[in-house]
Amino acid sequence: MQRLSVGRGQCNMMAIRRFPTIVPALFAVMSLSGVCLADSSVGGAWSATINVEGQQIGSAVYQFQLTLGVDADSSRLPLFPPPPEYTAFMKLWDAYDWTGPWYADIRQYGDTLSRWVIEVDPRGNVPPPGERSATLSWDPAEFAPPGSFLLREGFVHDGPILVPDMCDISSMQIVSDGPLYFVLQYVECGDADASGRLNMSDVVFLVSWIFGGGGSPLVDSVCNVDCSDTINMSDIIYLIQYFFADGPAPCDPNADGAFDCLSCVR
Numbered sequence: 001m002q003r004l005s006v007g008r009g010q011c012n013m014m015a016i017r018r019f020p021t022i023v024p025a026l027f028a029v030m031s032l033s034g035v036c037l038a039d040s041s042v043g044g045a046w047s048a049t050i051n052v053e054g055q056q057i058g059s060a061v062y063q064f065q066l067t068l069g070v071d072a073d074s075s076r077l078p079l080f081p082p083p084p085e086y087t088a089f090m091k092l093w094d095a096y097d098w099t100g101p102w103y104a105d106i107r108q109y110g111d112t113l114s115r116w117v118i119e120v121d122p123r124g125n126v127p128p129p130g131e132r133s134a135t136l137s138w139d140p141a142e143f144a145p146p147g148s149f150l151l152r153e154g155f156v157h158d159g160p161i162l163v164p165d166m167c168d169i170s171s172m173q174i175v176s177d178g179p180l181y182f183v184l185q186y187v188e189c190g191d192a193d194a195s196g197r198l199n200m201s202d203v204v205f206l207v208s209w210i211f212g213g214g215g216s217p218l219v220d221s222v223c224n225v226d227c228s229d230t231i232n233m234s235d236i237i238y239l240i241q242y243f244f245a246d247g248p249a250p251c252d253p254n255a256d257g258a259f260d261c262l263s264c265v266r
């Protein structure tokens with residue numbers, strides 16, 4: 001059994017209590033391996049921390065966090081072993097080959113589909129077994145580039161959308177007696193076919209969709225590249241001009257370097 005609910009405007013960032021002894025040592029070793037996480041202030045790169053807070057029971061670990069994002073270079077940190085006792089624990093999986101689990105997973109910009117599977121276990125391993133609650137939270141400001149940041153239920157790319165815009169909602173309550181799976185999906189403005197790449201395939205996709213015969217986009221809003229009221233032929237022409245005639249970038253029709261539509265615009 002599981003129940004989900006979301007809350008708006010609750011910036012629920014807090015100090016995360018790490019595992020008491022083993023984990024800090026492991027993390028220190030991994031930090032020396034040359035892996036570095038994304039600086040979200042650079043170009044289209046971004047990284048975001050996902051937090052979970054479970055129920056407080058004795059000395060069990062009840063808070064945990066993961067980092068995911070996109071940068072010029074990819075980097076990953078393996079997930080350390082679960083603590084002896086916990087009431088909240090997350091795992092980060094690669095949705096394409098199910099490698100992992102990871103503690104942090106930064107994808108290379110434009111080279112990999114930006115989709116992560118988050119496994120959350122609000123039940124923990126502290127007796128008695130049964131249903132427990134937890135809160136997933138994130139900082140909307142970390143979802144910086146123009147695009148769509150969705151949180152879906154399950155571990156497939158087209159599962160039910162729980163949070164349509166992670167820039168607008170900062171937390172979600174979950175209740176379950178077993179592990180839950182969520183897909184965090186980032187689609188940049190103009191990536192009509194949600195391939196993780198912005199190219200002529202998106203023009204072909206839009207033509208096929210608008211003029212019939214083709215599938216509908218996974219995320220409509222990213223197709224409105226000219227920031228108008230509708231998605232139509234103008235968006236196709238806009239993209240072609242961007243690729244071949246030095247036209248303005250998707251979602252930046254006035255070409256001032258600041259994006260003009262989509263709610264994740266900062």
Ligand SMILES: [Ca+2]
Pocket residue numbers: 190191192193194195196197198199201202
């Ligand atoms: Ca694409």
Ligand SMILES: [Ca+2]
Pocket residue numbers: 223224225226227228229230231232234235
């Ligand atoms: Ca449009």
